[in-house]
Amino acid sequence: MRVETRSLSGRLVLSLSVLLVLFWTIAVGFSIHVMRAEFDEVFDSALQETTERLAPLVIDDFFRRDIGKGPDQVAALNPGATDEYLTYQVRDASGRVLLHSHNVGAEPYAAPLLPGFWSGDDRRIFTIAAVSDTLFVQVADSLAHRREATLESALTLLLPILLLLPLGMFAIRWVVVRATRPVNELRDAISRRDGNNLEPIALFGLPTEIATIPGSVNTLLGRLKLALQAERELAANSAHELRTPLAGALAQMELLADQLNEPDDRSRSHRVLEALRRLSLMLEKLLQLSRAEAGVGLSSTPVDLLALVKLLVETFQRSQHPTAMIELRPEPGLLGLVRAIDPDAFAIAFNNLLENAARYGDAEQPVTIAISADGRITVTNAVSVPLDPDLNVYRARFRRGHTSKPGAGLGLAIVEKLVAQMSGSMSLRTVVLPEGVTGFECELSLPPPEQ
The missing domain is CATH 1.10.287 (Helix Hairpins)
Structure with a gap:
């Protein structure tokens, strides 16, 4: 079973970035909470001070006016010039509006006629009693204004993290990569x-x-x-x-x-x-x-493996198995197969394949050797005995098939070891040959030539 692995630096960058965002968000939330309380204090102080300064002026203006049956409205000096968040009303003891600012209607505020602060759904009101509690001056501040100020302040704190987070992640990655570089070097050295x-x-x-x-x-x-x-x-x-x-x-x-x-x-x-x-x-x-x-697989001197294979086949037939039928089938147009491989090591590996094919194969069927330009050398032989369903068992040392013919059970183990030292690989498979004959095929995949 393959175990998925993750980079240590990647984990650190992700973890530190998430913690950075989390801590910054918590800090912003705490700051907004404190800021909201401070804003309320500042706005309440300004509302109270404005009411205390405005009350004498409004009451004096009220007594100078000729008040009829309906409430009187104070005209604006510069209508629409600035945003006006404060409104006021002058009410009598019965709650009737006697005088109001131009930016509020004649409908009485919902606040009771009691001195001090009162909060509703959309207004914060401060009330002052005057003229022996017969007149009440109420100044209202818009709560939407306060929420807008809090929101703008919160965005001012949040926007930097949106801008600085990519830069912070890049800086964290740079620091983490530098800090974990010795670990990577040690890992590469051990691997x-x-x-x-x-x-x-x-x-x-x-x-x-x-x-x-x-x-x-x-x-x-x-x-x-x-x-x-x-x-x-x-x-x-x-x-x-x-x-x-x-x-x-x-x-x-x-x-x-x-x-x-x-x-x-x-x-x-x-x-x-x-x-x-x-x-x-x-x-x-x-x-x-x-x-x-x-470890004798690689060599610094390039060798033409096609010529070497032809020589090994000729020597094998002449000295060891003169009756063996071997067919050499290089890829059409292939004139040579040059690789930086030790010829003695290759000869040992290839001779073992020939010996296995000649000893355990069907003597009446030829041994086929195919060579391709991409470095694949395939040895195929017909078999007369059943093969193990899992062909990889033949890679093990001293493991032989169902045969009484002499052998050490080391041939394919030697081949695999030598081919691995050549930076190549060996694959085993069962094939169906002409006339429905079962065949055993061993393919050597050699690395491409060095540029």
Whole structure:
């Protein structure tokens, strides 16, 4: 199951940006709450002071007028010149309006005739009693004006975050990327370490939080390198040491078998020869595997693989399987396939494919080798025994198919190891050949040539 991963810097940028917006919004909300209370104090103070200063003037003006039955209206000096938020009325003890400003009607305010503040749905009113509580001066302030002032102040606080948020996210990203750069360098350095690269990690100036990681990784890499080297040397040395005495024992056993006359003795000697030949084949494969483990895939010198394949096929038919039918089918117009690959490593891998095809394939059907210009080399052979439904099991070491033919079960494991060192890949599949014959196909995909 694949686990989705996310960038650490991306998480930090997103988290810090969300927190920035959240904290700024909370701060703006708290500021608006405080501002609203302060605005109310300022407006109430201005309303009260205006009423106290206006009351003597309005009452004096009231007594100078000839008041009839209806309320009198004070004319505006400059009508429409400015926004007028304050209105006033002069009322008697019964609540009747005697005098009112030009920007309010004769309908009495809803506020009671009691000195002090009163708030309605759309007005804030301050009342003053005069002339022995027979006249009341009421000055009203529009609450919509107050809400408008609060809204404009809130927008003044909110607009900067809308403008500064992209800049803040860019700054946060810049800071986070710089802060996490050592982490990315360490990640890249560790990701480049594999079975072919176990060199120590040389990174300096790392933050304290990750400064000890390279040392621990280098210690682990050193131990792993020593273990792998010891394993490879053991396999190689054992194969080399056993090859000579085994060849001598095989030669002596062949001479001895020729000198035996009894049928039972000759039968036993042939079984011993067969066992020695299998052991010799196993040692040869172990030696090839040790070379594959040593990492010999790539080379700095380009090699024409098409010419090399032709040479290997000719040598294989001449020296090992003279009766094998092999058909070489390069792509039309293909004159060469040049890659920077070690020829010995490629020869080991390709010979293993030929041996598998010739040993386990149908002897009456040809082995087909197709070569394309994009670096795909495909070896196809007919099979006479059932194949495992999961062909990938043949990649495992010492895993063989349903056959009694001799083999070590290491051929495809060696091929896959060498092809991986060539920066290529190996794929296995079942195909249907002409006349409905089941075939086994192994395809090597080699990397494109370096420009």
